[in-house]
Amino acid sequence: MSIDSFEASRKRSDEIRADLSVHPENYTMLTGDRPTGRLHLGHYFGTIRERVALQDMGIATRIIIADYQVITDRDTTEHIADNVRNMVVDYLACGIDPDKTIVFTHSAVPALNQLMLPFLSLVTEAELQRNPTVKSEMEASGHALTGLLLTYPVHQACDILFCKGNIVPVGKDQLPHIEQTRMIARRFNERYAQVFPEPEGVLNDAVEIPGLDGRKMSKSYGNAIALSATDEETAKLIKKSKTDADRMITYDKESRPGVSALLTTAALCTGRTEQEIADEIGESGAGALKKYVAESVNGFLAPIRERRRELEGDMAYIEDVLHEGNRRANEIANATLNEVREAMGMVY
Structure with a gap:
């Protein structure tokens, strides 16, 4: 990303930030995490604290637990159910309110994932190959480039656009994802009909939380302090x-x-x-x-x-939060997919 385009993104982000508390009703935020282990102090200071603040401003907040994205670079889903439930526990313990925020999982919302088909027709192979996050994730995992990892930015566009998300809290390194989502929304609107907003990245000023060895705090480095630790x-x-x-x-x-x-x-x-x-x-x-x-x-x-x-001590409540979040996300996704089908002339 060039310095000029980053500065333009920064300027737009600052303008949105100034408007958030004035007109919270104009914004829908989508954000999320992969359930690959316990959330840690880095997650709290890096993203969760800001999510709670935006939620409490009155912004429509959606948090996706990206369970399908676990298999972009891992060969097993062995602990995934436990990780998902513990992620919900962590969110709620940190102040996420399920009455204000929809918490849901990829795999429980079929219509969201079905947006992948039309969206994939709107991007070229070269555009997918250029995404810096895809390259870095592939190098970090040591895996061959799977189709799911290659199309990861398109799947992320589905996450954001299924609920007409128009803001996404991001760090500088995630801006290319937002740009790809904007491009997909723009191309769909131009080719078929005006359905999607072009979302903006709201740059967070979170400090990069160092792990206990001085590197970035990360589950994979084993240098993280879990929120759930004693x-x-x-x-x-x-x-x-x-x-x-x-x-x-x-x-x-x-x-x-x-x-x-x-x-x-x-x-x-x-x-x-x-x-x-x-x-x-x-x-x-x-x-x-x-x-x-x-x-x-x-x-x-x-x-x-x-x-x-x-x-x-009340895991039945955690199950209820997930079920209700998935139900609400399905309502939104089904309505959006119906709009997409209408725009494409695919209502039979």
């Missing part, structure tokens, strides 16, 4: 994290990634700055820093974990 498990993970031999605690992302990652984690959980925390701990060393981080994280997550325990 206080003891959290403290143990933090205690094992890598630091360095320098006893003086300073914040320097480049030369001290391990120490700096711990400082950023504590800063996010306390609302303080990394520098303040580093100055306070000073020569007390890595042991004191890790103790402070563990206390900060566990203190911050305490209300979420307490709510999580309550929800885990």
Whole structure:
């Protein structure tokens, strides 16, 4: 993506942000996650906190648990049902309200997935091959390029457009997906009839949450603090994290990634700055820093974990949330697919 096109996206994103609280009724947001494991602190600060804020502004919010996308780069769905249910528990514990937000799964909404057929006719192979996320996902997985991974951006367009989503919270690296969705919507509207909005990416300013080894926090790196972890498990993970031999605690992302990652984690959980925390701990060393981080994280997550325990004790309610979310998503998807068929002259 060129600097000019990124700046244009940034400008449009800023304009939308300014309008969200003034005219929330004008927006429908679609966002989601793949159920590949437990949600962690990176998810919370990276996306979930913002979803809750947008939901509470009164924006129509839809969250997709992208279960079909698990098999873009994995050979098994062994733990998928457990992951899906725990994802719902995490969402609700963090403040997602199922009365305001529709939470649903790919596999339960056939009409959403059926949009893939007309949408695939609107993109070329070269356009699919160019998508940078497809390339990076393929390299990361070590798998051959499957048809599902190649068409992943089209499936994502189905997710956004089935509910006429017009805003999607994204990081800079996800903007190409939004551009491809806009292109699909535009081509459909030009070829058949005006059915879809052209969605905009709302850039989030979330800090990239470092994992306990200084790299990005990720389930696949094994460096993440799960929202569902106990206080003891959290403290143990933090205690094992890598630091360095320098006893003086300073914040320097480049030369001290391990120490700096711990400082950023504590800063996010306390609302303080990394520098303040580093100055306070000073020569007390890595042991004191890790103790402070563990206390900060566990203190911050305490209300979420307490709510999580309550929800885990009522899994029938979690099933109800999913069933109702799937029912509502199906209503929307069926109505959209009917519009698509009408536009294409396929009503018999």
